[in-house]
Amino acid sequence: EAGVTQSPTHLIKTRGQQVTLRCSPISGHTSVYWYQQALGLGLQFLLWYDEGEERNRGNFPPRFSGRQFPNYSSELNVNALELEDSALYLCASSYLAGGGADTQYFGPGTRLTVL
């Protein structure tokens, strides 16, 4: 079974630019989560999509946005990049049947560097 995939692996941008990161969940998983992990810090929750809808959002400015497609893949868009946006962006997917705990399976991440 293929795991969560993310593209690109690495990205270098300059301040003020815009970036789009992509994620394909595990087959059968309907939820996609995005997390930001700045160097030396823990994972910070960004966005959660389920069945094509944004379900929850973390404490990030509106220039962080995304969407989920009918095939459950997802994009994360970051506008007006700032230096502090440099981080590893992780995508995770899950399938929660009838409530209960939600184990999330992570992709390898996209390393974004903003110069």
Added chain:
Amino acid sequence: SQKIEQNSEALNIQEGKTATLTCNYTNYSPAYLQWYRQDPGRGPVFLLLIRENEKEKRKERLKVTFDTTLKQSLFHITASQPADSATYLCALSKTGRRALTFGSGTRLQVQP
């Protein structure tokens, strides 16, 4: 505000010993607590999940305890191996709120 604390200092132990990592939390009443392993530059890998009404969970060489009174979870790796060297993250979540809140992780180094 809710806070999850993991020992930020690296834990260095000898091969064959038991590693014990701690996760403490405040201002939070999680329904579930999960442990993940993360290698440098990689995404976290799920290890174990324990529910609030469970005291202990085991999987092979791994054991997790969950004390909701102390607001603490302990994560044990018995017979540790150099391949166990990684950063271990604890993550909490509530029922119906599916985003995970992660601690900053503890780096484990197992010396051969």
